[in-house]
Amino acid sequence: GVASASNDHRLGANEAPPAIISIFLGDQLTDVFQQIKAGGANSSIPKGTLTVGVDVLPPLPKDAGDRNRTSPFAFTGNRFEFRAVGSNQSIAGPLVAMNTIVADSLEYCATKLEEATGGDPSKLHGELQKLLTEIMNEHGAIIFNGDGYSDEWHAEAAKRGLLNLKTTVDALPVLETQEVKDLFTKYEVLSERELASRLEIYLEQYIMSIKVELNLTVKIAKTMIFPAAIRYQGELVSNCASLKMLDYDFDTNTLDKVTELVKALQDGIAELEAAAGGESEDMLSEATHCCHTILPLMNKVRATADELEGIVADDLWPLPTYQEMLFIK
Structure with missing residues (x-):
């Protein structure tokens, strides 16, 4: 499958497809699909040309299928692309699932056509059109x-009855459904015991990934971000005290905000x-x-740390800032 702790962050953003599985056909194939659905395909949308806005360049052919980077399963001219697999995942598992589904669909079609035609080839075209329309x-x-x-x-998608399994925890229990068990055991691809073992392994991998992230979040927050925030808080307190001794006014808004965030960071770490x-x-x-518990708490600590990053003096901050990573400095 494609469900994992890291892929949960990816799906639905940054040109990765959403968790809702749908198929993108493009204008040309969708037109053919609608014609077949209505009773038979008689024409096809031709390829257009791409206007680049430069007169000296010749017109470039535009693929009639077009592109859609937000689709998990897209037709791109001469093939379908399955884009939901994460970069650290093997394509083998999803391919096993898809090939098994295709095999089941082909058997369904073959059985229906054999029953409808009764072995008479002359009936094949008409019965095939009926079957395609039905499907x-x-x-x-x-x-x-x-x-x-x-x-x-x-x-x-909700109106259409399509599943929107946003997290690994939502998706993995599908392996326990009778429909999935029947599919894989029917073609002897996976036994019920093998499905159960995979579910256990996927859950274990998910838990271990989150626990590693949890431990790292606590360590970074306690040993790097909290000390930096405390040092900056101390500098502000020292400056405030020194200026007050000289009868100068000191705006304590920054100190108040840092103190509030330090307390929030302490509470977040404790939680x-x-x-x-x-x-x-x-x-x-x-x-x-x-x-549902640890991940939201980690995000809460992260949000506090992000706020502190925008306030704490740059020379005290122990980690590369977003500004340094994105713009060098």
Whole structure:
């Protein structure tokens, strides 16, 4: 599968597809699809030309399929691309699943056509058109050529009955459903025991990834960010005291904000450490705890650290800042 702790961060942003599985066909193939659905394909949208805005350059042919970087499963002219797999994942698992699904679909079509034609080749074309129309009417909801990031698509996908499994914890229990068990055991691809073992391994990998991130978050917050914030807070307190001794006014807004954030950071670290001890023998429960309790707490600590980064003096900050990483300095 494509579900993992790291892929949860990727899907739905930065030109990665959303967690909703849909198929992008492009204008040309969608037109053919609609014609077949209506009773038969008789024409095809021709390729257009790409206008580049420079007169000296010749017109460039434009693919009729077009492109959609927000689709998890897209037709790109001569092939389908499955884009939901993460960079550290093997394509083998998703290919096993897709090939098994294709095999089941082909068997379904073959069985239906054999029953409908009764072995008479002259009936094949008519029965094939009926079958294709039936399949397209039943499963056409998965076709979507628009913006997969839009809120409108999420609402539309829910209306169409498409799953939106946003996290690994939401997705992995699907392996336990009877429909999945029946599919893989029918073709002897995976037994129920093998499916159960994969579920356990995927959950274990997810839990371990989150726990590593948890420990690192606590360590960085306690040993790097908190000390830097305290030093800056001390400098502000010292300057404030010195200026008051000289009867100068000192704006304490920055000091107040840093003090507030230091307290929030301390509280966030304490909450994370407390949450880390809530382990369960049931792996799904533990993974759910990681997803719905630990991850939000880590994000809370991260948000506090981000605020401190924008306030604490640059020479005291122990980590590369966003400014340094994005703009060198």
